[in-house]
Amino acid sequence: MNRYRTAAAATALALLTTGLAAPARAADDPCLDPAALRVHGQLPDLDPVTVPVMPYMYPRYIDRISWPVITYDRVANGAVGLYVDDPACTGVTVTIRPPAGTGPDQRVPLNSYVEDFHGHFGSMTARTEEGGQWHFTEMQRGTTTLTLSPPQPFVVWLQSVVLLDHIPTVPAGRSIVLSGTAFDYTVDRVPVRSRNRSVTLTSTDLAGSYYRIAANVVTDAAGRFSATVPATENRVYRAELAARTPYTSDVDVTVSYVGATGIQLLAALQVPAYRALTTVSGRTTPGGRTAVLEMASPAAYDGNIEWLPVASAAAGTDGRFAIPYRPAWQGPMRMRVRLSGTTVADEFETTTVHRSALTATTGPTTAREIRPGTKMSSYGHLTGTYDNGTRGPYPNRQVVVQTRVRGVPGAVFRTVATAWTTATGYFYANWTAREDVDVRVAFLSTFWTISWSFAPTGAVDVI
Numbered sequence: 001m002n003r004y005r006t007a008a009a010a011t012a013l014a015l016l017t018t019g020l021a022a023p024a025r026a027a028d029d030p031c032l033d034p035a036a037l038r039v040h041g042q043l044p045d046l047d048p049v050t051v052p053v054m055p056y057m058y059p060r061y062i063d064r065i066s067w068p069v070i071t072y073d074r075v076a077n078g079a080v081g082l083y084v085d086d087p088a089c090t091g092v093t094v095t096i097r098p099p100a101g102t103g104p105d106q107r108v109p110l111n112s113y114v115e116d117f118h119g120h121f122g123s124m125t126a127r128t129e130e131g132g133q134w135h136f137t138e139m140q141r142g143t144t145t146l147t148l149s150p151p152q153p154f155v156v157w158l159q160s161v162v163l164l165d166h167i168p169t170v171p172a173g174r175s176i177v178l179s180g181t182a183f184d185y186t187v188d189r190v191p192v193r194s195r196n197r198s199v200t201l202t203s204t205d206l207a208g209s210y211y212r213i214a215a216n217v218v219t220d221a222a223g224r225f226s227a228t229v230p231a232t233e234n235r236v237y238r239a240e241l242a243a244r245t246p247y248t249s250d251v252d253v254t255v256s257y258v259g260a261t262g263i264q265l266l267a268a269l270q271v272p273a274y275r276a277l278t279t280v281s282g283r284t285t286p287g288g289r290t291a292v293l294e295m296a297s298p299a300a301y302d303g304n305i306e307w308l309p310v311a312s313a314a315a316g317t318d319g320r321f322a323i324p325y326r327p328a329w330q331g332p333m334r335m336r337v338r339l340s341g342t343t344v345a346d347e348f349e350t351t352t353v354h355r356s357a358l359t360a361t362t363g364p365t366t367a368r369e370i371r372p373g374t375k376m377s378s379y380g381h382l383t384g385t386y387d388n389g390t391r392g393p394y395p396n397r398q399v400v401v402q403t404r405v406r407g408v409p410g411a412v413f414r415t416v417a418t419a420w421t422t423a424t425g426y427f428y429a430n431w432t433a434r435e436d437v438d439v440r441v442a443f444l445s446t447f448w449t450i451s452w453s454f455a456p457t458g459a460v461d462v463i
Helices: none
Strands: 037-041 078-082 092-097 106-110 112-114 119-124 132-141 144-156 160-164 175-185 191-193 198-205 212-218 224-230 235-241 250-256 262-268 278-285 290-296 307-314 320-325 331-339 345-352 356-364 374-385 391-393 398-405 414-420 426-433 437-443 453-460
Touching: 037 132, 037 144, 078 092, 078 106, 092 119, 160 235, 160 250, 175 198, 175 235, 175 250, 198 224, 212 224, 262 331, 262 345, 278 290, 278 331, 290 320, 307 320, 307 331, 356 437, 374 437, 374 453, 398 426, 414 426
Parallel strands: 356 453
Antiparallel strands: 037 078, 078 119, 092 106, 092 132, 106 119, 112 119, 132 144, 160 175, 175 191, 175 224, 198 212, 198 235, 235 250, 262 278, 278 320, 290 307, 290 331, 331 345, 356 374, 374 391, 374 426, 398 414, 398 437, 437 453
16 A cells, blocks of 8 residues: 655746737636646555565555555556636646656646536556656647746655564563664666665554654665664554655554563565465464454444454464465455454455466567567467456456666666457567567556566567
């Protein structure tokens, strides 16, 4: 799940008009108001393929008003808004420019007037390599064109994640170590350790009555941070990662139990496969107790939570337990492991997905040697898990062929061809070789209950 900050900026503008001998002036059209331009969008779900290896993640706080972060090759539901509260201001087209060298300008018609939001809106998209500084460059309505000089900036944010380590149960009076890791996601959807990031650690009692600052820390070269604090009672600890352009902020939460009773998760798969065997593991204090895995009833998700039993397992004398289960539901789910006979529990969230899988091959279509301009073919099969738990072909799904320049640090994969799977899951696509590249085929699912899959097909050397 993702957390974000709103990106907005404004600059002084100069007007440039175009037209016939007696052109209309932009200043005469109140609909062409660059100060009223905004960019925002709904949040996409985090691609499970890019989640780094880590313990479970506690349910996150989400700012649902901000621009979506870039974790997909294309981000849906991005919107350009012109907040001019006049239904007659129809026919405005806005030109936006992505970061230098990433792609062409986009012309966005603002064809939808939404009365409740007092403005006109149009859709836009951004690819992974287009995270960072964008600009509004032009507004047009009829024969009137307003060129923004200088262009007006806005930011498409890249995602950041902060993860708190779990805290073992300790006797009262002992100190505990609050530690964790911060990640940034690159434009190629790769999580990297985030160094020199400010992290604020706060805590509250289990009732959440108020938060107080526990420590302010900065991540080291490995993205790690830590602080030692006294343990006087059961408390909830919260880590907040400060935003840093073009990366967002993030929040994570963990619980510390003080005394003779407690339970901690050690690992829980955040994105389990539908009906596939998975395991939740952890440790109870004291040992020899039963750990109960429970899920929140979806019917009561936003009200009084009803916890439904899923599975259980007895802990050993050392307190360690492992609970196997097969997720029989789809999509996100709030879950917890509870120490039997108590209300002491450790919560986590999962998103159950149908696993997809690709097989692919790439080679010259007819040529014996690969030269600049040689026609290439990429083909293979896409399979996935059905609702009944069996596997088979995924028909009528789009797959993409992507290439990345070889030997260039930081080079990103770019789509060079697309294809749709047949009834048997087979796909075939042609593209043109122009330089030495690495090649992969990708299924970039647009459904949050179906996982992405990738099939590298190796290097193409052009002679």
